[in-house]
Amino acid sequence: MSNMTRRGVLKGATALGAMIAAPTVLRAQAAYPSQPINVVVPFDTGGYNDRLARALAPYLQDALGQPLIIVNRGGAGALLGHTYFMQQPDDGYTIICTSAAPFLPLNVLTQNASFDVSDFHMINTPSRDYTMMTTANGTGITSVQEVIDRLKEDAGSLSIGIQPASADLVNLMLFADAHGIDRAGLRLVTYSGGGPTRNATAGAVVDVGMVGGQGFLRLADQVTPLMVFDSGPRDGWEAPAVVDVSGADAQFVAGSQRGWGVHASLLASHPDRYEVIASAIESVSKDPAVIAALQEQDLATDWHGPEASNRSIRQTFEVMSRHVDLLQGS
Amino acid sequence: MLDFDAVSSAFELLGSSASAWVYLLPGLLIGLVFGAMPGISITMAMAIFLPLTLYMDFLPAIIFLTAIYTGAGFGGSVPAVLMNIPGTSSALATTFDGYPMARAGRHNEALGVALASSVIGTLSSYILLLLLIVPVSAVVLKLGPLEMFAIAVWGMLLLGSLSGNSVARGLLAGAFGVLIGTIGMNTAGYVRGTMGVPWLLDGVPVIPAMMGLLAASQLLNLINTTYLIENEEDRGISFAAILAGAKTAIRYPLIMMRGAGIGVVIGSIPGVGSSISNLISYSETKRNAPDAETFGTGNPKGVIAAESANSSSEGGAMATMFALGIPGGGATAILLAAFAMHNVVGGPQFIANSKDIVYAIIFTNFAQAVCLMFVGLLFVYAAAYIVRVPLRFLIPSVLAVSTFGAYAISNSLSGPITLFVFSLIGWLMLRYGYPVAATVVGMLLGGLLEENLIRTLQISRGEFSYFLERPGALAIFALMLVSIGLTILNSNRRKRLERSSEIGS
Numbered sequence: 041m042s043n044m045t046r047r048g049v050l051k052g053a054t055a056l057g058a059m060i061a062a063p064t065v066l067r068a069q070a071a072y073p074s075q076p077i078n079v080v081v082p083f084d085t086g087g088y089n090d091r092l093a094r095a096l097a098p099y100l101q102d103a104l105g106q107p108l109i110i111v112n113r114g115g116a117g118a119l120l121g122h123t124y125f126m127q128q129p130d131d132g133y134t135i136i137c138t139s140a141a142p143f144l145p146l147n148v149l150t151q152n153a154s155f156d157v158s159d160f161h162m163i164n165t166p167s168r169d170y171t172m173m174t175t176a177n178g179t180g181i182t183s184v185q186e187v188i189d190r191l192k193e194d195a196g197s198l199s200i201g202i203q204p205a206s207a208d209l210v211n212l213m214l215f216a217d218a219h220g221i222d223r224a225g226l227r228l229v230t231y232s233g234g235g236p237t238r239n240a241t242a243g244a245v246v247d248v249g250m251v252g253g254q255g256f257l258r259l260a261d262q263v264t265p266l267m268v269f270d271s272g273p274r275d276g277w278e279a280p281a282v283v284d285v286s287g288a289d290a291q292f293v294a295g296s297q298r299g300w301g302v303h304a305s306l307l308a309s310h311p312d313r314y315e316v317i318a319s320a321i322e323s324v325s326k327d328p329a330v331i332a333a334l335q336e337q338d339l340a341t342d343w344h345g346p347e348a349s350n351r352s353i354r355q356t357f358e359v360m361s362r363h364v365d366l367l368q369g370s
Numbered sequence: 371m372l373d374f375d376a377v378s379s380a381f382e383l384l385g386s387s388a389s390a391w392v393y394l395l396p397g398l399l400i401g402l403v404f405g406a407m408p409g410i411s412i413t414m415a416m417a418i419f420l421p422l423t424l425y426m427d428f429l430p431a432i433i434f435l436t437a438i439y440t441g442a443g444f445g446g447s448v449p450a451v452l453m454n455i456p457g458t459s460s461a462l463a464t465t466f467d468g469y470p471m472a473r474a475g476r477h478n479e480a481l482g483v484a485l486a487s488s489v490i491g492t493l494s495s496y497i498l499l500l501l502l503i504v505p506v507s508a509v510v511l512k513l514g515p516l517e518m519f520a521i522a523v524w525g526m527l528l529l530g531s532l533s534g535n536s537v538a539r540g541l542l543a544g545a546f547g548v549l550i551g552t553i554g555m556n557t558a559g560y561v562r563g564t565m566g567v568p569w570l571l572d573g574v575p576v577i578p579a580m581m582g583l584l585a586a587s588q589l590l591n592l593i594n595t596t597y598l599i600e601n602e603e604d605r606g607i608s609f610a611a612i613l614a615g616a617k618t619a620i621r622y623p624l625i626m627m628r629g630a631g632i633g634v635v636i637g638s639i640p641g642v643g644s645s646i647s648n649l650i651s652y653s654e655t656k657r658n659a660p661d662a663e664t665f666g667t668g669n670p671k672g673v674i675a676a677e678s679a680n681s682s683s684e685g686g687a688m689a690t691m692f693a694l695g696i697p698g699g700g701a702t703a704i705l706l707a708a709f710a711m712h713n714v715v716g717g718p719q720f721i722a723n724s725k726d727i728v729y730a731i732i733f734t735n736f737a738q739a740v741c742l743m744f745v746g747l748l749f750v751y752a753a754a755y756i757v758r759v760p761l762r763f764l765i766p767s768v769l770a771v772s773t774f775g776a777y778a779i780s781n782s783l784s785g786p787i788t789l790f791v792f793s794l795i796g797w798l799m800l801r802y803g804y805p806v807a808a809t810v811v812g813m814l815l816g817g818l819l820e821e822n823l824i825r826t827l828q829i830s831r832g833e834f835s836y837f838l839e840r841p842g843a844l845a846i847f848a849l850m851l852v853s854i855g856l857t858i859l860n861s862n863r864r865k866r867l868e869r870s871s872e873i874g875s
Contacts, residue, residue: 245511
């Protein structure tokens with residue numbers, strides 16, 4: 041229900057003008073932020089978003105002048121946390137640190153979420169993961185061409201570790217289509233979570249793993265990367281990109297895009313507060329001391345900005361909605 | 371085995387900043403208190419204090435966090451003994467004999483047994499870690515779904531010993547638990563039994579459900595009793611009795627070593643860990659004990675088996691973390707994050723290049739285990755006063771604390787609601803003579819059983835010959851069969867002896 045009114049507010053673009061035109065009203069209130077700000081992390085403690093939120097929080101609260109409180113609301117593929125966030129008022133005192141892609145599209149496309157992807161506005165998504173096709177050292181598989189050849193001959197000849205209903209699965213199927221591999225014949229071994237999929241890959245329990253590549257950085261000396269699903273090489277992996285293998289027009293979905301966001305309606309309801317938050321995140325993300333501190337923890341701080349971040353999530357949503365059949369349980 | 375250069379530089383590292391050791395005691399205490407609070411997990415305690423370590427140097431940070439880890443590992447067994455509430459899921463088997471001991475007025479002894487077993491379990495697991503870190507790491511990742519399934523089945527054998535008088539009721543209660551454990555989205559992406567409730571998509575929250583089944587149902591049954599221990603003169607708090615308990619534990623080195631071995635091996639498998647190792651250790655000990663029929667009624671050996679296994683899982687989890695850079699569970703994930711903050715990244719390279727740090731951390735844990743013995747003594751001495759609280763105050767307070775804990779886990783009402791629903795189920799089960807613990811075991815193992823069975827079918831495409839390609843799994847199954855076979859032989863021999871002595875008398 042609350043979405044409806046929020047969307048209503050969004051549509052009323054005049055509200056924005058009214059806000060700017062009424063500085064006296066704003067001056068009457070204490071300057072934002074006048075109380076602690078909650079950061080919703082829709083995952084349990086210890087995951088990437090949790091670590092990112094906790095690592096950046098000390099710097100961000102210095103920039104904002106108010107403490108940040110991390111609120112973990114894990115569960116149901118971030119659906120519970122995203123729903124909770126949407127239920128909080130759009131007054132700038134609740135912000136979110138989440139894997140906007142793929143979880144917002146997944147919530148909307150497969151879990152009947154009570155919100156839309158466009159109800160979220162990402163200020164910056166510094167961490168941009170990508171699906172990587174990987175094999176353990178010593179499996180004898182050395183190149184993606186070998187995988188293609190073997191799967192073309194018999195799609196079930198290699199076991200593939202993968203998460204069900206994931207961007208990785210969409211990428212695998214697009215890859216199969218591009219190379220004339222029989223989708224239905226693939227031997228998928230499903231894991232719930234990237235960590236277990238990577239462990240199974242590194243341990244050669246499965247022949248090939250299809251899972252986010254950044255998580256493999258820690259296991260780099262145990263695995264052989266075969267291909268990254270991106271428009272160019274990533275993170276120094278010695279593996280071709282999907283555009284080199286499947287052609288320049290190769291279809292693929294970007295991996296997890298994690299970072300900081302607010303209610304989309306905040307831009308209309310409190311544009312001044314949005315400015316404060318956005319510029320604080322921007323200045324902190326560009327601060328060399330912060331970049332160094334986060335790099336030590338394998339956390340990204342790249343500044344892409346709201347426009348590029350939201351555009352990329354929209355694109356991911358569009359590709360995923362075209363392949364919604366793959367996302368509905370396998 | 372030991373690299374003595376690295377050992378000496380480890381000592382240098384440890385001696386370099388004496389002030390680092392200041393963090394050991396607070397760490398242990400924080401761990402003990404948080405672990406003893408029902409519902410607060412080890413991971414949660416460590417996550418809360420992780421940001422503090424940002425401002426510390428590497429060594430104090432690691433001493434502080436691993437001290438919390440060690441403290442919380444034991445803290446969970448205090449409410450398990452005194453109130454039948456496992457503070458963490460890894461203390462489940464501690465309740466089986468610890469709580470009956472407490473009710474019989476042997477609470478001091480039970481706490482002493484648990485403490486000594488935990489300390490020795492932790493110590494021996496780190497000694498094993500020192501020797502096994504390389505071979506264990508070579509094997510751990512190679513475990514496939516069939517091996518994991520075999521381990522889960524091994525845990526399920528415990529159902530046999532939890533059944534009490536009626537095996538049929540025990541199995542039914544266990545099957546009920548397994549079914550509850552499979553609620554939610556399974557590993558293949560199918561959603562079952564959530565009744566459209568999004569909070570159930572990740573399954574029934576295990577800790578609130580476990581607290582409800584075990585604690586609340588028990589407490590409701592105590593409503594006509596005035597004290598936890600009926601006999602007034604048995605309600606004493608005695609340091610001597612706690613120490614006597616610790617001595618009891620030392621008298622069973624075999625049980626302890628078996629527990630530590632099981633704990634290290636199971637603890638080193640990512641995603642399995644201490645909540646299963648204590649079950650397997652308990653059932654193995656019970657099956658091999660000559661006085662098996664007294665297990666569950668307050669046999670200290672049951673407490674030794676459970677506590678030595680769950681505390682030694684810490685060493686196993688650390689081995690995997692060091693050797694492979696992989697967190698076996700939440701706690702080691704947080705440790706890895708803390709390492710990363712200080713530019714230390716786990717993995718094979720790390721062990722090869724930074725032996726001194728690995729040794730330093732292992733030695734730190736030796737020191738922690740020794741300190742835990744003393745801090746733990748004071749802690750359990752204070753905690754034992756619970757038996758002097760009249761139940762009309764204790765029951766509502768425990769229920770309130772459990773409800774807070776359930777809320778803390780889920781950060782929403784879903785935790786307390788789960789607690790409430792499962793208290794009712796537990797009370798009904800108790801009333802009609804079904805073993806509640808069997809349901810909890812089923813619930814803990816149900817997910818593991820199901821997901822690995824699914825993966826086995828996916829990877830083998832249903833071909834039976836896959837079994838033959840997995841010698842590891844075959845070995846686990848064979849070990850299990852041998853263990854059961856020996857038990858049957860032994861009990862038959864005992865029965866025959868009893869019968870002949872009856873005839874003789």
